[in-house]
Amino acid sequence: MGGSSLRVPLTLVAVAIVFVVGAVAPTRFAGDFVLRLANEGLLLGMLALSVAFLMNQAGLVALGAASIYGGSGLLFAIAMNDWNLTPVWALCAAFLIIVVYATVLGALIVRTNPLAFMMLTLAAGEMISHAVMLEALRDYTGGADGLVVSFKGTVFGMEAADFASPARFWVVMWVAAWLSGLALWAVGRSRLGAILRAVRENEERMRFSGFDTYLPRLIAYVLVNIVAAVAGLLHVLNAGFVSPESLGISVSTNSLVAALMGGIAGSVGPLLGGVIFSFAQDEFGARGLTQLLTGIAIVVFIVVFPRGVVGGLSSMAWLRKLGFGGRRETS
């Protein structure tokens, strides 16, 4: 009886320890190169988190996440360079514009069926990434060269050098990833999450139960794009540069792959998937076989862990509890 009442505080303590150790330990023991990869991994993980939440809760696959991710960074750069806003106001302006864009786009496309939704997010994303390259907009967007962003002063108490420092940025990323993960986890467990899953499963029955099935999906779409936009803004603060590639389809597909590798059922999976993907890409790139090895790795991951790494590991832990896991017959 006391076991179950103790379990919740113990879990909270364990989570708090993981949070603190995870924020501090890498900055003490890992080098800059590893931290840079880890930072990139968490950025991709946040994008994967947004993709996974929509897939898991609403049954919708978005292929245009990069247009929000790169778009928010690009808007921040434009707001800094052309509109002469202070960094904080530039962040607010970029965030607001991208959320309005996501809301308008979502209002148009969440009404469609999942396949049409996927194609429309792809089309909208490609439209934006090609618009950025237009010669007529080059003065604003920098075209194929991208835009450099440098700011003086501080953003939320941090200077540009702090964002560029892998160790300091790791702490920012760690906190941002946790907050995003916890926020989406809480939404998933809320009434909105229950409605989204019910709509995903049987939309007609939901309408016949008196539910508006449109608004919950629109809210979910906007929420995940807020996470993607935050990731995009953090990316540009860290890199000090925004490239047109950050809006491209490859970033969107990478986020989808990272989500599938980590597992879409919760918040940990996509974030972990992003980190795994980042380190794997570096390792594969060092061998000069990035595409080939990435393809093989995706196939292996999905065959071995059809529910993602986190889903697979949790089933194994569940099996162990029952006394089935961790044992192998020897011949």
Place this chain on the structure above:
Amino acid sequence: MLKIENLSVSYGSVRALSDVDLEVLGDGILHGVIGPNGAGKSTLLDAVCGRRRPVAGTVHYRNEDITRRSVAWRRRQGMARSFQRTSVFQDLTVHEQLHLVAQHLGDNRLDDVIEVMDLAGYLHQKAGRIAYGVQRRVDVALALIGRPHLLLLDEPGAGLSAAETLHLFEHLRDLVRERKIAAVVVEHDVDAVFACCGKVTVLDLGRHLATGTPQQIRADHRVVAAYLGTAA
């Protein structure tokens, strides 16, 4: 409660319902709709609940023309339906789905529905893992939440044995009588319909053939010729 006038529904070039008139009173009796396959029974329910738009005619519900109203609006106004093929949330537990809908419709008497549909023993099981007959009861229970004024039940006995169907119909008859609501039930099991429905409408090839008490319908030579045959 429900008044249908000159209702016509088409699937492309095929006319599924032609100029159907029907009136259902909220007098606590089950109103059965029978007819051979392709008679337009399910199409009639689809048009009444807003799932399919009629090409002509009107649907009046509680003295209001609701022909163009959305499905969700009709449900919130107390018009509920169940489906020919069970339509439940397979991945949610029975309690989760009933509670979700009850919360949305502001119904704090969920226990009544659970008791009436005899679902207490299945509340914590996922709907996809319970027997088909119980799933059908969950389907009907979802329709009963929110104290609807009009129930539209599409073959609630589909997939059930004759005894189970009769048992379910008796449940429904008592419920409708007790709550003084209106209920239209489409069913192939003529014995259950004649045993429990106070009024019966017969459709044939998308047209209204007859409406009356079970005794009148049994004696109607047009119904006998078109549907019941000598077995009736």
